[in-house]
Amino acid sequence: MKRAGAGRDVRPPAFVYRRSENRSERRIKRGVKGALELCCERLPLEDLAARYGTPLYVYSAAMIRARVAAFARAFDSIPHTLCYSVKANSTLAILRLIAEEGAGFDVVSGGELRRVLRVNRKAASKVVFSGVGKAAAEMELAVGAGILLFNVESASELRLLAATATRLKKQAVVAVRVNPDVSAKTHPYISTGLHQHKFGVPISEAPGLYAQAAKQAFLKVAGVSVHIGSQITNVGSFREALERVADLVRVLREQGHDIRYLDAGGGLGISYEGTQASFEKQIAAYAKAVMAPLRGLKLHLLLEPGRSIVGAAGVLLTRVLYRKTNHKKRFLIVDAAMNDLLRPSLYGAHHEIVPVRGGTRETEIADVVGPICETGDFFARDRKLRVVSEGDLLAILDAGAYGSVLGSNYNTRGRAAEVLVKNAKATVIRRRESWQDQIRLEKVWARTN
Numbered sequence: 001m002k003r004a005g006a007g008r009d010v011r012p013p014a015f016v017y018r019r020s021e022n023r024s025e026r027r028i029k030r031g032v033k034g035a036l037e038l039c040c041e042r043l044p045l046e047d048l049a050a051r052y053g054t055p056l057y058v059y060s061a062a063m064i065r066a067r068v069a070a071f072a073r074a075f076d077s078i079p080h081t082l083c084y085s086v087k088a089n090s091t092l093a094i095l096r097l098i099a100e101e102g103a104g105f106d107v108v109s110g111g112e113l114r115r116v117l118r119v120n121r122k123a124a125s126k127v128v129f130s131g132v133g134k135a136a137a138e139m140e141l142a143v144g145a146g147i148l149l150f151n152v153e154s155a156s157e158l159r160l161l162a163a164t165a166t167r168l169k170k171q172a173v174v175a176v177r178v179n180p181d182v183s184a185k186t187h188p189y190i191s192t193g194l195h196q197h198k199f200g201v202p203i204s205e206a207p208g209l210y211a212q213a214a215k216q217a218f219l220k221v222a223g224v225s226v227h228i229g230s231q232i233t234n235v236g237s238f239r240e241a242l243e244r245v246a247d248l249v250r251v252l253r254e255q256g257h258d259i260r261y262l263d264a265g266g267g268l269g270i271s272y273e274g275t276q277a278s279f280e281k282q283i284a285a286y287a288k289a290v291m292a293p294l295r296g297l298k299l300h301l302l303l304e305p306g307r308s309i310v311g312a313a314g315v316l317l318t319r320v321l322y323r324k325t326n327h328k329k330r331f332l333i334v335d336a337a338m339n340d341l342l343r344p345s346l347y348g349a350h351h352e353i354v355p356v357r358g359g360t361r362e363t364e365i366a367d368v369v370g371p372i373c374e375t376g377d378f379f380a381r382d383r384k385l386r387v388v389s390e391g392d393l394l395a396i397l398d399a400g401a402y403g404s405v406l407g408s409n410y411n412t413r414g415r416a417a418e419v420l421v422k423n424a425k426a427t428v429i430r431r432r433e434s435w436q437d438q439i440r441l442e443k444v445w446a447r448t449n
């Protein structure tokens with residue numbers, strides 16, 4: 001195995017450089033025999049790009065499974081259910097894969113619930129429904145499906161849920177999502193656990209809501225929920241939040257509420273820059289931080305990881321269209337853009353970018369940008385990169401979470417295709433969006449002359 005990137009070994013474990021095999025006479029003649037190329041579970045990414053085109057998302061099933069298993073191991077000392085956060089990557093085949101591993105789901109919309117039920121009709125019993133703005137129709141769908149838990153985020157929402165459950169004559173199981181007023185020390189856009197954020201109910205006001213809920217015949221109080229943000233690498237924030245939540249559980253139980261579930265949310269960060277090998281260590285530290293405050297409480301723990309399950313399991317493949325130099329600044333203009341992967345533009349997020357063919361060891365400082373007419377359309381700025389040529393294929397790493405789901409049609413660009421590599425076989429799990437797909441909802445008045 002050779003090192004990638006501009007020096008350090010930064011690839012997620014499922015994406016490894018291998019010596020290419022002599023797959024065709026032509027290749028041997030061209031002298032590419034034995035070149036190093038980046039593979040996903042042994043399948044050369046260059047081949048996938050040639051077959052399915054670019055930009056292309058490629059996911060490793062083995063890596064997703066390994067991450068689900070790592071969670072199960074880290075938390076095996078207490079009763080728990082992993083409810084994968086669908087918003088991180090909601091492609092049906094990814095959900096099916098995760099359902100097959102025995103996980104449940106955390107949804108934040110009726111649409112996400114429908115996706116989950118589409119891949120497994122019986123999944124509702126392991127679904128939690130989060131979000132500050134659940135609409136009546138979404139509640140109806142979820143109450144009807146019989147989901148595991150509603151994470152209620154306001155007094156008004158609790159009233160609407162009570163009315164919905166009463167009308168359907170079906171019990172809704174509830175937790176109140178509390179806002180612990182703890183800093184997650186992450187990007188402000190993905191931090192949710194401070195009092196100035198829109199999420200949750202202040203801990204001091206929670207007992208009032210539980211008292212309201214307990215009066216409703218069709219509501220069943222069963223848990224407390226918390227989620228302080230995303231891409232959190234300081235596990236001390238989780239511990240701090242759960243200590244406050246554990247205190248609330250004690251108070252609520254004293255008040256006679258039957259609190260069985262503690263939903264600790266998601267938010268465990270991944271290493272976008274450093275080595276990925278440390279995930280086992282990181283999840284062990286996370287598990288310790290989450291479980292320590294709950295000792296002795298005999299709770300069933302719910303976990304809602306998204307990014308830490310799928311983030312490192314996906315790459316976005318893109319081809320270099322042009323090289324260009326403006327004064328002294330170098331640009332690599334690639335065929336993927338902010339409509340395919342928004343994270344750099346939205347959060348200034350860092351993604352490692354590596355050439356798919358090992359190639360030269362020479363490096364240069366360049367910006368990697370897309371074709372969209374926005375200065376914010378970039379994947380890297382002033383980045384030290386391996387020198388590549390026009391036509392070369394690049395892999396943008398750790399693109400499995402908050403990648404394809406944030407895709408759009410800006411600049412009338414069709415959304416990228418998605419491929420899942422599973423048991424050494426590649427399958428298109430979402431075909432490339434065509435121009436017809438994009439205009440199918442639009443209408444133009446009839447021509448008058």
Ligand SMILES: *Cc1c(COP(=O)(O)O)cnc(C)c1O
Pocket residue numbers: 085087088106108130131227229230231265266267268304305306307308401
């Ligand atoms: C987004 C979200 C998650 C998942 O967060 P990750 O950082 O992807 O693990 C979990 N729970 C809730 C309520 C969320 O909004």
